[in-house]
Amino acid sequence: MNGKTVMVTGATGNVGMGVVQAFAAAGANVALVDLDADKIARVINSDLGGDTSRFKGFPANLGEANAVQTVVQDIATHFGKIDALVHTVGGYAAGDPVHAGNLAVFDKMINLNARMMYLVCGAVARYMVEAGVRGSISIVLARAAQKGTQNHAAYSASKAAAMRIMESMAAELKTHGIRVNGVSPSIVDTPPNREAMPNANFDNWVKPEQIGNLMVFLATNEAMTGANVEISAWS
Numbered sequence: 001m002n003g004k005t006v007m008v009t010g011a012t013g014n015v016g017m018g019v020v021q022a023f024a025a026a027g028a029n030v031a032l033v034d035l036d037a038d039k040i041a042r043v044i045n046s047d048l049g050g051d052t053s054r055f056k057g058f059p060a061n062l063g064e065a066n067a068v069q070t071v072v073q074d075i076a077t078h079f080g081k082i083d084a085l086v087h088t089v090g091g092y093a094a095g096d097p098v099h100a101g102n103l104a105v106f107d108k109m110i111n112l113n114a115r116m117m118y119l120v121c122g123a124v125a126r127y128m129v130e131a132g133v134r135g136s137i138s139i140v141l142a143r144a145a146q147k148g149t150q151n152h153a154a155y156s157a158s159k160a161a162a163m164r165i166m167e168s169m170a171a172e173l174k175t176h177g178i179r180v181n182g183v184s185p186s187i188v189d190t191p192p193n194r195e196a197m198p199n200a201n202f203d204n205w206v207k208p209e210q211i212g213n214l215m216v217f218l219a220t221n222e223a224m225t226g227a228n229v230e231i232s233a234w235s
Helices: 014-025 037-046 064-077 103-131 153-176 191-196 210-218
Strands: 003-007 027-036 054-061 085-086 136-139 177-187 227-231
Touching: 003 014, 003 064, 014 027, 014 210, 027 037, 027 064, 037 064, 054 064, 064 103, 085 103, 085 210, 103 153, 103 210, 136 153, 136 210, 153 177, 153 227, 177 210, 210 227
Parallel strands: 003 027, 003 085, 027 054, 085 136, 136 177, 177 227
Antiparallel strands: none
């Protein structure tokens, strides 16, 4: 990845940081996209050695179409090109059964996991097509996309929508030399998950750095597109 630029959304989150550090170790320039400008600055200074020639923050609300367009253009202008996108933004919430009629959690999950991905990945893909970039787009998905379960209809539906978007983009962008893939981890080893499940065996959980390393692989492997790669911890 030396000399190439990767855009990472949700860059200061637990998974996002694993991705940022993996691409940094691979030699890439990294555009860190997140809501909190101060937090991005702290990450660059404390975790990335303050190297502002390779790492730059781009605060943005990725739920707003105009903001997404602006941040993509700003990154391309600053670094000269965007070679890869890793979209890690998403959320989880369990809800009531569907017959309870509670739309709040459904709207939240669709916005976080499907609509935002549609906006961001679409904008980066449009930039790559117009600029003639043969690039890579990789998305954090979820195994919940494959099957609905009790009181998880909203989450499962949003992740299923995200998976279908990924697959559709892969088919649409093949002729442009742009590859689109997804990663579906099992439980990720993060502080919130440890707090929620204190008696679990954390050794069996996927580490953020493992996801990051897989994202580097997907960004550099020109043979793969349209794949949903499941990742589980080795134990």
